[in-house]
Amino acid sequence: MAVIETKDLAYTYPGGTKPSLRDVSLTIEKGEFVILTGPSGCGKTTLCRCFNGLIPHFYGGVLQGELSVAGLKVSDHPIYEMAKRVGLVFQNPENQLFALSVEKDVAFGLENLGTPRDEMKKRVEWALQMTGIEELRERAPHELSGGQQQRVAIASVLAMQPEIMIFDEPTSFLDPLGAQKIFEVINELKNKLGVTVILVEHRLDLASKYADHVIIMDEGKIVLDGEPREIFNSETAWLLGVGIPKAVRLWHTLQENGVVLEGAPVSSEEATRFLREVLKR
């Protein structure tokens, strides 16, 4: 079942001379883990702003074409209605957290939506548990490590139980191990709760193995849309200079040098397994 559908979507910011999105037609299925990538300025962030209604309700500008998210026509529903269905987690958790305790930060969105007290308690508890930060509930968010802060930010969005969660480069400020743990938390949300995940990311080495679906944009358009295996191995992706995972790069160089290889790995685990088969021959 499609949870996001756009057809011939085009958008120009107020005062903009050229459109930031053009001819965007895509379908995202419920429960998918989608990676959205492409060079800086390609329109990724703009597209995500359409998904949660910031475009057109906050930014204004000219939006054309069809856009339906979680069964709603976005232009007919205000931001606060979209926010219940589409959660957004930013690159830098510091920009998102401000309360004196983790618990209060996680409860904030629910308070704003007027959630009854008992329900609120339940949801906060659940969100803390899902992100593995129950023991941090009394702590001040600004005293936590970057990775812990990002989990708090995720919990505070998760507490609103959105159907769709958008993560805009959620691990840029984290050390690699911290980043890996965040991707695992995100993947759990998808597997256990069936949340649709849209991950905006440049660094694909760590995230590619979780993806069901990859969309690559350039100059406001979608240039590739499909399964990771197919996309990472397409010539277009290479020409665009997208951050193709090193495992895929290695595979390609070997093939270019005449080594006969089957399959196409998307992660280091797969590359190891595939290479092992070849080496044993």
Added chain:
Amino acid sequence: MIEVKDIHFTYPTGVEALKGVSLTIGDGEFVAIMGQNGAGKTTLVKHFNGLLKPAKGEVLVDDVSTRDVSVAKLARKVGFVFQNPDHQLFSETVEEEIAFALRNFGFEETTIEKRVTWALNLLGLTEYRKTSPFMLSGGERKRVALASVLAWDPKAVILDEPTIGQDHGQKENLRQFIVQLNGQGKTVVVVTHDVEFVAECNPRVVLMNEGKIVADGEAKKILTDTTLTLTASIVPPQVTQIFLGLTDLGLPSDVIDVSEAKKILLDHFEEAKH
């Protein structure tokens, strides 16, 4: 060029960020400082140009203690490019931004003009000469910050997390640029989490954990030592992960980048044929 002797530093909040760090960085070296969030990396490099002074121990830049020189004077030698360019930029045009420090250092206007043009050209910013830095993208603003530091031609450049927010192409340009700078004899110190970036540059790596240096050596040695990487919350490069899973088949484990991996595997296949 930079000599750090057993320094300690505690922030006013009581956080003990450096607990006895000693390190020598030679003229023209290329060093990457790595480690988990909060390990003390940024605190350490802020000592290199005197932004922070140690509570105990001392830092010498070209044999002079940072306690005995002003930050302004040290900045001539050691340029610092911040993680967030917005902490650094404030002028109305890119050109003024780059000229600002040069004026403060008292350069002649004709020299300033030359240096600004040179720096703009070097970082591909000439078309933005008259543009406000705040109209530019994040990646472009980072380049303006770098240009404004390089304009006064410091002996050493410190870059704090230069790859954050850069797409693949921009990162590749940055890598080539850094390698070129270093090739021209500049000392380059990069603070970064970006393991793949380090694997491609192959610099000397200084690994920090909880306010101390836990390892110091070739990138190839450090990034492939899983005990060390785990201590520092680093994940080995993807190529290393692949090779670590194949050691029982007689392949080496200390491989960090694609071209090296290619060579080893091709040789291996060639041998197997015979």
